[in-house]
Amino acid sequence: MSSWLLLSYKLPTHPSALRVYVWRKLKRLGAILLNETIWVLPDTSRTAEHFQWLATEIQERRGTVNLWRSSLVLGLREEELIDQFKKHVDGEFKGLLKKLHEKNPDLAKLSQEYQQVIGKDYFRSEIGQQVRAKLLELRGETK
Amino acid sequence: MKWATWENIGVDRMGSIWLIRRWIDPKAEFLFIPADTKSLPKDAEPFDIPGTRYSHHGNHCTFHTLLKEYKVQDPILSQIASIIDEADLVQEVNVEPIAPGLDAVCRGIRRISADDYEALERGVLVYEALYAELLAGEG
Numbered sequence: 001m002s003s004w005l006l007l008s009y010k011l012p013t014h015p016s017a018l019r020v021y022v023w024r025k026l027k028r029l030g031a032i033l034l035n036e037t038i039w040v041l042p043d044t045s046r047t048a049e050h051f052q053w054l055a056t057e058i059q060e061r062r063g064t065v066n067l068w069r070s071s072l073v074l075g076l077r078e079e080e081l082i083d084q085f086k087k088h089v090d091g092e093f094k095g096l097l098k099k100l101h102e103k104n105p106d107l108a109k110l111s112q113e114y115q116q117v118i119g120k121d122y123f124r125s126e127i128g129q130q131v132r133a134k135l136l137e138l139r140g141e142t143k
Numbered sequence: 144m145k146w147a148t149w150e151n152i153g154v155d156r157m158g159s160i161w162l163i164r165r166w167i168d169p170k171a172e173f174l175f176i177p178a179d180t181k182s183l184p185k186d187a188e189p190f191d192i193p194g195t196r197y198s199h200h201g202n203h204c205t206f207h208t209l210l211k212e213y214k215v216q217d218p219i220l221s222q223i224a225s226i227i228d229e230a231d232l233v234q235e236v237n238v239e240p241i242a243p244g245l246d247a248v249c250r251g252i253r254r255i256s257a258d259d260y261e262a263l264e265r266g267v268l269v270y271e272a273l274y275a276e277l278l279a280g281e282g
Contacts, residue, residue, distance in 0.1 A: 053193070057202070
């Protein structure tokens, strides 16, 4: 049974920019929002640190926040939750793969985008592996 | 002075320890306490512990806070602060290519070290090397 990190928070209504800021950070981390209330990440030392510092930042900005370490008891099955994480990055990896198959792809830009997505690829997406292989292949061709 | 932080140090705390020892308090002693400790040791200055003075503030790492609070002015140290900001926090914009590598090396150092004291000495060496390289202008 895997361990998961759960984060829920409430921010002051103003400034609204703060809400966007926190939301963007959560998206950047690849966290998944369950039932529009709780953000979930797999429990690793890295994700735990990131959630912990985000929670501290929310407190600093006069928000309230709770962070749990938990395991699933009822409801979602573990594989379903993992699938949600995979689906999330797969969408972005597919977009990259499509661009890589176009004529004269901008490899520098696309490889940077790839690096951003693998930062939140917690369950090693198959499509991510394909993007990596394609990038390496194209790098070889242009030499 | 005694300084206290949570055990299992990583990129920000190794950097902060190096900064404290080399630039702020050469006679610093370090204590490592479990992360779930509710009360902090009274005779030690806490750092990189959530909610304390020398910790993350806003979108910045503890190293950055220490630089600012102790008014240490050195362009190379500012650059290292920016690198750790990207290594230790989620950022929307990344401009420091060294950051992810430095984070990985520091995590690895903790894994291969028997305890935080051993990790500390190795981490200090990494930062000494990083400083020298950036100073040479080739970083």
